[in-house]
Amino acid sequence: MDYQEITLKITNGVGVITLNRPEVMNALNSKMRFEITNAIKTAESNARVVVLTGAGRSFCSGQDLADGGSAAILDLEATLRDEYVPMLKAIFDCKVPTIAAVNGPAAGAGANLALAADVVIASHDAFFLQAFTRIGLIPDAGGTYWLPRQIGAARAMGAALFADKVSAEQAVAWGMIYEAKPADEFDAHWRARADALALGPTTTYHHLKTAIRGSFENTLDEQLALEAKLQGKCGDTHDFKEGVMAFLEKRPAKFEGH
Numbered sequence: 001m002d003y004q005e006i007t008l009k010i011t012n013g014v015g016v017i018t019l020n021r022p023e024v025m026n027a028l029n030s031k032m033r034f035e036i037t038n039a040i041k042t043a044e045s046n047a048r049v050v051v052l053t054g055a056g057r058s059f060c061s062g063q064d065l066a067d068g069g070s071a072a073i074l075d076l077e078a079t080l081r082d083e084y085v086p087m088l089k090a091i092f093d094c095k096v097p098t099i100a101a102v103n104g105p106a107a108g109a110g111a112n113l114a115l116a117a118d119v120v121i122a123s124h125d126a127f128f129l130q131a132f133t134r135i136g137l138i139p140d141a142g143g144t145y146w147l148p149r150q151i152g153a154a155r156a157m158g159a160a161l162f163a164d165k166v167s168a169e170q171a172v173a174w175g176m177i178y179e180a181k182p183a184d185e186f187d188a189h190w191r192a193r194a195d196a197l198a199l200g201p202t203t204t205y206h207h208l209k210t211a212i213r214g215s216f217e218n219t220l221d222e223q224l225a226l227e228a229k230l231q232g233k234c235g236d237t238h239d240f241k242e243g244v245m246a247f248l249e250k251r252p253a254k255f256e257g258h
Contacts, residue, residue, distance in 0.1 A: 001042070005032035007055075008039045013198035014191075015043030015050045022056025027064035028109055033083040040090040040098075048257055049197040050094055051190065052117060053101040059126060062108025065135075080140055084109065088142050091116040097197045097205050101190040102126045102168070102177070109141035115150065116142055118209060120177035121193060122168035123186040128176065130160045149216065151176050201239035202257035207231075 007018045017039045019026035036052075043050045054060055065074075091098055091113075100117035107129040114120050114128070122128075130147070132139050139147070139160050147156035151174045159166060168180035181189045197205070207230040214226050234240055239255045246253035 001035070001038055003035050003039065005029065006035045006039060008043060010043060010047050012195065013048040014194045015039075015047030016194075017043065017050065017052050019052070019054045019060055021064075022054075022058070024064060025058035025061035025105065026054045026056070026110070027061045027067075028113070029064040029067040030079075030083060032064075033087050037087045037090045040087075040094055044090075044094050044096055047096065047198070048200075048202045049097045049099065049194050051099045051101050051194050052091070052114070053190075054103050056104070057125070058104040058110075059100075059102045059106040060110025060113055061105065062110040062131065076137075076140075084141050088113070088116050095206050096202055097209075099190060099194055099197075101186075101194075102128075103186065105129070107131045109143075112139065112141035112143040112146060115146040115176070119179075119193070120171075121179045121181065121186075121190045122171065122177055123183045124168050124180055125183045125186075126168045126180070128166045128168075128171050129163065131163050133161060133163050147176070150174075199255060200257075201234075201237065201243065201255045203237050204234050204239060207234055 006020050009016050009018075017036065019032065019036075021027060021029075021032065040050060097119065098117040100114035100120045102114050102120060102122040104123065104125050105127055106114045108131045111128045111130060130139050130143060132143075138144065143160070147159065151159070155174055158164070166174070166176065168177070171177040172180045179189075211223075211227055211230050215223050218226060238258055239253075242255060243253045
């Protein structure tokens with residue numbers, strides 16, 4: 001696909017999707033949402049890890065309120081249902097690991113776009129802002145789902161009601177994201193993280209995501225049964241056999257992703 005609002009580059013098993021509207025801080029318009037959804041599915045089939053990041057000084061400033069004319073005539077329910085949901089589900093359901101490399105401010109739907117990824121790594125230049133109440137809205141794009149699970153109901157409620165900026169360092173301390181790095185180390189760090197996952201046991205990663213997500217709804221007995229089932233599937237993979245042989249032979253494993 002000939003992308004206009006994003007770029008997609010796949011190198012050595014790492015698919016990097018870059019939001020590419022720096023002149024508007026990578027605000028999400030209709031075309032960008034469609035392109036992100038397409039790019040995630042393309043990268044999922046051709047890479048072993050997918051990274052979302054932003055061009056310029058921002059990760060994503062959220063919904064482009066100028067998209068399609070006046071914000072006053074925007075059908076928010078239809079936009080979320082028809083455009084945001086497919087994009088967020090593509091990220092959440094991606095069969096390979098996903099990383100949000102948050103290079104700068106992530107606000108509104110942009111913050112929650114990042115939180116949809118499996119792992120969030122942020123620059124110290126970044127912050128996360130649930131800006132919705134500033135314009136009379138509630139958090140969307142999955143914000144009311146991700147935040148309570150990641151930082152608890154009290155912090156989620158406060159962050160949403162007051163629309164306070166949460167620094168990258170504070171986001172780590174709260175458990176909202178995984179890592180925050182100084183700006184001069186950020187790019188090399190997230191690329192090294194992505195490279196490491198691209199060399200890993202991809203099928204195992206998929207089962208790992210299924211198991212961790214299932215734990216929020218399962219009883220202990222159900223989760224133990226799910227673990228056993230998924231571990232059985234991992235045990236049937238080439239990568240498990242390779243991992244054992246590499247351990248016994250005291251050498252690095254050469255995983256093939258299946």
